[in-house]
Amino acid sequence: EVQLLESGGGLVQPGGSLRLSCAASGFTFDSFAMNWVRQAPGKGLEWVSGINGRGDTTPYADSVKGRFTISRDNSKYTVNLQMDSLRAEDTAIYYCARAVRVDDIVAFDSWGQGTLVTVSS
């Protein structure tokens, strides 16, 4: 059974940093791209970033480019999202999502339960 477990969310002040992690199990990790998708309270889904199976392709949404960094450790079955220079508009539930293919950033067939990030003073 595919399982994705996010951690690292919490309350942070504007301008601060936070590092999210997603621990994966139940599948061959390096055979799938991984992504982060967020959802602000009461709002829709927003793709944040993705990373292919090898970890050498890492696209970002314009809204986070230059502030967020995605990475993966295929030996530990984890994917991380380093979030710097956080803004109030980054407040959201952050989901870790597995793509259907090794290079896919669009179709996500497994999702974690999400971790809440709140940016507020």
Added chain:
Amino acid sequence: QSALTQPASVSGSPGQSITISCTGTSSDVGAHNYVSWYQQHPHKVPKLLIFDVTNRPSGVSDRFSGSKSANTASLTISGLQAEDEADYYCSSYRSHGKAVFGGGTKLTVL
């Protein structure tokens, strides 16, 4: 980075069919066959219904089907059931390796 355009809400009666549209541009929906659809019940995690415009993951009911014409993709739900009441999101690959979601559509089963 504007979102894909979906109707805010649609409704239908049990047994009927409804279609949700997802309009993009020639840089996303119109350029690639990488359109996906998701269902999200309140306070639940999104569920993949359709990928690559028309493909259903195993376990997804065949009452859900997808299509695309030019810059507009569509999700059709046939034989509407009460449990289909949820929010629905489309997503598409966009040039330069990015992805984009639609704003979401709330489906009400009357």
